[in-house]
Amino acid sequence: MFTLPLRNRKPPGTRCSQQGSPVSTFAEHKTRPQISKFQLSAFQLYSCTGDKFIFWQGAQARFFLTDPDDVKEVLCSRSTQISRLQRRPDMVNLVDNGLLQLEGEDWAFHRRTLNPGFLPDKLKKMVPIMAGCTMEMIEKWSSKEANEAKRHEIDVFTELKKLTADIIAHTAFGSSYAEAKQIFELQQEQLRLAKQIGSKPCIPGLRFIPTAFHRHCWKVEKKIEELTSEMIERRIRQRKLNQKDMHGDDLLGLMIDAMDNRALGLDKKLSMGIADIVGETKTFFMAGHETTATSISWTLMLLAAYPEWQARVRDEARTVCDASSVPAPGSLHRLNLLSIVLNESLRLYPPGALMTRMANKDIRVGKTLVPKGTVLVLPIIAFHHDQRYWGPDANEFRPERFSEGASKASQSSSPVFLTFSAGPQFCIGQLFALQEAKVVIASILLRYRIMVSPRYRHSPINYTILQPQGFHHTKAQGAEM
Numbered sequence: 001m002f003t004l005p006l007r008n009r010k011p012p013g014t015r016c017s018q019q020g021s022p023v024s025t026f027a028e029h030k031t032r033p034q035i036s037k038f039q040l041s042a043f044q045l046y047s048c049t050g051d052k053f054i055f056w057q058g059a060q061a062r063f064f065l066t067d068p069d070d071v072k073e074v075l076c077s078r079s080t081q082i083s084r085l086q087r088r089p090d091m092v093n094l095v096d097n098g099l100l101q102l103e104g105e106d107w108a109f110h111r112r113t114l115n116p117g118f119l120p121d122k123l124k125k126m127v128p129i130m131a132g133c134t135m136e137m138i139e140k141w142s143s144k145e146a147n148e149a150k151r152h153e154i155d156v157f158t159e160l161k162k163l164t165a166d167i168i169a170h171t172a173f174g175s176s177y178a179e180a181k182q183i184f185e186l187q188q189e190q191l192r193l194a195k196q197i198g199s200k201p202c203i204p205g206l207r208f209i210p211t212a213f214h215r216h217c218w219k220v221e222k223k224i225e226e227l228t229s230e231m232i233e234r235r236i237r238q239r240k241l242n243q244k245d246m247h248g249d250d251l252l253g254l255m256i257d258a259m260d261n262r263a264l265g266l267d268k269k270l271s272m273g274i275a276d277i278v279g280e281t282k283t284f285f286m287a288g289h290e291t292t293a294t295s296i297s298w299t300l301m302l303l304a305a306y307p308e309w310q311a312r313v314r315d316e317a318r319t320v321c322d323a324s325s326v327p328a329p330g331s332l333h334r335l336n337l338l339s340i341v342l343n344e345s346l347r348l349y350p351p352g353a354l355m356t357r358m359a360n361k362d363i364r365v366g367k368t369l370v371p372k373g374t375v376l377v378l379p380i381i382a383f384h385h386d387q388r389y390w391g392p393d394a395n396e397f398r399p400e401r402f403s404e405g406a407s408k409a410s411q412s413s414s415p416v417f418l419t420f421s422a423g424p425q426f427c428i429g430q431l432f433a434l435q436e437a438k439v440v441i442a443s444i445l446l447r448y449r450i451m452v453s454p455r456y457r458h459s460p461i462n463y464t465i466l467q468p469q470g471f472h473h474t475k476a477q478g479a480e481m
């Protein structure tokens with residue numbers, strides 16, 4: 001994707017197609033067919049019948065839910081009969097002991113402990129940190145741009161992944177961000193290992209054999225535990241030195257405070273141990289990093305494809321941000337156009353395109369009996385593109401549909417805008433993510449004009465999250481300013 005520094009501005013072109021980029025491939029945002037061959041057949045069935053159905057993935061039965069009321073019932077269920085899927089036994093430990101894997105009382109305790117970290121007042125205090133990290137990224141762009149002639153081309157998705165990791169490390173782990181960043185780097189390595197493991201069948205017992213690959217997996221896991229323990233110990237020492245009541249009001253501080261319950265001999269269920277903090281540290285990185293990076297990338301891509309919207313959002317940012325040129329904590333709620341653009345982007349390209357749940361017993365979903373062991377598939381992206389709920393322009397970019405808020409944007413009485421899920425396990429980081437996206441996008445638009453690279457090919461891929469491919473060019477050739 002291109003960014004043009006605003007000082008070099010020329011009148012914007014109407015559509016990037018005029019600059020030879022393949023805009024026709026994404027003028028209509030039919031992302032479904034580009035997900036994967038396997039999921040394609042499931043989505044085609046959904047489109048043809050509009051009715052729920054079962055399909056088989058190997059020996060695993062998958063029940064594809066197509067009624068929003070059924071989805072609501074599944075997401076709002078507090079029963080242990082429905083849970084998230086557990087990782088396969090040979091998979092590396094990515095989020096064990098964290099909110100995304102826990103169930104029942106353990107989940108409720110962790111959620112209660114961490115909720116205060118996401119209250120609006122707490123989030124407001126994070127705005128300057130988010131803006132600071134973004135400015136650092138932009139300054140790097142500027143110094144690179146100074147050395148380059150003409151257009152500056154940026155691999156946006158890669159840049160944003162670094163930025164969102166930086167932001168989560170600073171905001172969630174405060175003074176311990178340096179250690180957190182080291183842990184995140186090791187987790188990237190775990191993700192790479194997970195891809196390798198996931199591409200092979202699970203052979204029982206194989207994971208205990210000390211092959212070079214397995215020894216490497218164990219080493220990475222051990223190093224993460226060591227670093228987390230060191231991070232906790234350092235924070236505990238800091239508290240003693242500073243003689244404070246709490247271990248800090250970031251997420252790490254909240255979790256270490258919850259460790260004290262254990263030290264006081266309280267119920268183990270009402271306390272956190274090192275393994276829990278390791279789990280949550282990894283979970284926040286997993287859940288809060290690439291999701292936000294993709295959603296900001298998609299929004300920038302849409303703003304590049306629709307320059308008239310880009311100009312309107314920029315004008316709004318100029319009015320709201322005033323001379324400071326970075327959004328101030330109290331001004332974000334005035335970025336109304338940016339909010340509706342973000343919502344429309346999250347509708348067309350929800351980072352979590354599919355969600356799944358496991359039926360742990362024979363259960364009833366709506367009027368259907370579902371046997372134990374069936375995976376329930378919740379096709380979020382299919383709901384988001386369904387003309388029955390969004391009208392004939394469901395595949396088009398029309399941010400105005402969110403003008404009166406998300407609840408009035410669709411024609412359905414049940415929730416069909418499910419980017420952040422629904423029910424008790426909805427995304428704890430929703431407000432954090434929206435705030436972060438606003439700060440980052442407004443700060444970029446105040447300095448750059450965004451265009452789609454002529455070499456960009458629109459081919460979203462659903463690898464755990466729905467992400468762009470092909471933002472890997474760093475320099476535009478012969479492009480005119």
Ligand code: HEM
Nearest residue numbers: 099287288291292295351352419420421425427428429433
């Ligand atoms: C645009 C960005 C984001 C999107 C689209 C998103 C989406 C989601 C969705 C769909 C779920 C439910 C998953 C399921 O039930 O299977 C979820 C859960 C979760 N998300 Fe997010 N998320 C985003 C950003 C964040 C951020 C920034 C954080 C942390 C700072 C975060 C932390 C979590 C956690 C911890 C959970 C588990 C909640 C629980 O079970 O109580 N997410 N997210």
